[in-house]
Amino acid sequence: MRWGIIGTANIARSAFLPGLRRAGGVAAAVAGRDAGRTGQYAREHGIERAVTGYLRLIEDPAVDALYIPLPNSLHAEWTIRALEAGKPVLCEKPLCGTLADTERVLAVASDTGTLLWEAFVFPFHAQFSQVTRLLADGAIGELREIQSNFHFNLSRPDNIRLSRELDGGALNDVGCYPVRLALELFGPGYESAWAAAEWGGQDVDTETRGSLGFAGGRRLLLSCSMRRSYDTFTSLQGTGGQIHLSNPFHPGRADRFEVLAAGAEPRSYPAAGDEPSFTAAIRHIQAVLHGEEAPRQLATEVSLPSALALHDLAESAAAARLPSAPHQ
Numbered sequence: 001m002r003w004g005i006i007g008t009a010n011i012a013r014s015a016f017l018p019g020l021r022r023a024g025g026v027a028a029a030v031a032g033r034d035a036g037r038t039g040q041y042a043r044e045h046g047i048e049r050a051v052t053g054y055l056r057l058i059e060d061p062a063v064d065a066l067y068i069p070l071p072n073s074l075h076a077e078w079t080i081r082a083l084e085a086g087k088p089v090l091c092e093k094p095l096c097g098t099l100a101d102t103e104r105v106l107a108v109a110s111d112t113g114t115l116l117w118e119a120f121v122f123p124f125h126a127q128f129s130q131v132t133r134l135l136a137d138g139a140i141g142e143l144r145e146i147q148s149n150f151h152f153n154l155s156r157p158d159n160i161r162l163s164r165e166l167d168g169g170a171l172n173d174v175g176c177y178p179v180r181l182a183l184e185l186f187g188p189g190y191e192s193a194w195a196a197a198e199w200g201g202q203d204v205d206t207e208t209r210g211s212l213g214f215a216g217g218r219r220l221l222l223s224c225s226m227r228r229s230y231d232t233f234t235s236l237q238g239t240g241g242q243i244h245l246s247n248p249f250h251p252g253r254a255d256r257f258e259v260l261a262a263g264a265e266p267r268s269y270p271a272a273g274d275e276p277s278f279t280a281a282i283r284h285i286q287a288v289l290h291g292e293e294a295p296r297q298l299a300t301e302v303s304l305p306s307a308l309a310l311h312d313l314a315e316s317a318a319a320a321r322l323p324s325a326p327h328q
């Protein structure tokens with residue numbers, strides 16, 4: 001499978017390319033806005049060709065599938081162009097920075113029938129399968145609450161995540177992970193949403209806490225931040241115990257999850273094997289495109305509920321903002 005990458009992004013270098021290589025895919029080309037920078041990026045990261053201009057890569061018949069790691073506000077335009085050209089797409093999360101853009105993209109994916117995935121890779125991990133099996137087997141009784149953090153410390157003031165114009169902000173960047181986890185575990189139909197935020201950068205939420213309420217009083221409590229040290233601790237709280245995960249989203253070798261069932265000894269499991277986080281998702285996409293597996297986690301099936309939830313949480317945070325709130 002010959003992949004093209006749209007944009008000389010950090011995440012393509014640090015996560016997609018290692019995942020692709022382990023999945024046996026080929027990094028056929030990268031497209032960038034600047035010829036010199038794109039050529040250097042291709043040479044440094046073992047990509048066969050550098051192309052100037054995103055459209056040229058989309059139209060390139062020597063590329064089978066596209067990975068789109070652009071700033072959030074550009075996902076819609078370039079994903080739509082790729083889908084209309086008949087190229088399957090793995091678009092970075094969140095699928096788009098706004099609900100309206102998400103709806104446009106999903107409509108084009110449905111109309112064209114071209115396959116589209118949003119790059120939440122954790123549902124493809126062995127850890128996720130193990131945890132969902134434990135929950136289904138009643139290991140912690142009924143799942144009532146998910147407490148989930150995604151914090152990290154953003155150092156560079158020119159980062160795309162601090163730009164309102166590029167649809168940055170903590171909720172879009174990392175709050176989307178707890179949201180997607182809750183929708184996977186509780187199902188897509190939430191009944192309430194509230195959030196409050198701190199604001200900074202170019203008027204984006206830099207730290208947000210919030211909740212989604214689900215039927216029967218089940219709930220997600222989430223905390224996301226671009227102003228703290230890295231932390232993805234997540235607790236699944238059931239009527240008969242808890243499952244603690246050090247990293248449900250991108251587990252590495254040091255990560256573990258622990259089952260604390262009432263009346264039983266705690267059991268601890270490794271969270272990940274030695275594969276890069278993106279490998280399982282890319283392997284699945286390639287198998288689908290080779291006709292060897294039925295597609296799972298297509299954006300047309302799973303991406304709208306999280307876009308709705310992010311929209312509702314963002315609206316709630318904006319409404320809760322007092323005119324006197326300091327800009328940090």
Ligand SMILES: NC(=O)c1ccc[n+]([C@@H]2O[C@H](COP(=O)([O-])OP(=O)(O)OC[C@H]3O[C@@H](n4cnc5c(N)ncnc54)[C@H](OP(=O)(O)O)[C@@H]3O)[C@@H](O)[C@H]2O)c1
Pocket residue numbers: 006007008009010011012015031032033034037038069070071072074092093094119120121160172173
């Ligand atoms: N799934 C994950 O684990 C994960 C992790 C991190 C990030 N992400 C997502 O991946 C996407 C990219 O994040 P990143 O941190 O890798 O971004 P980044 O390093 O800033 O890269 C974005 C690329 O977009 C291109 N670009 C086009 N217009 C731009 C503009 N106006 N401003 C800045 N860049 C522009 C640039 O490439 P050229 O100039 O070469 O065209 C740039 O290299 C985001 O959607 C983010 O949410 C996902």
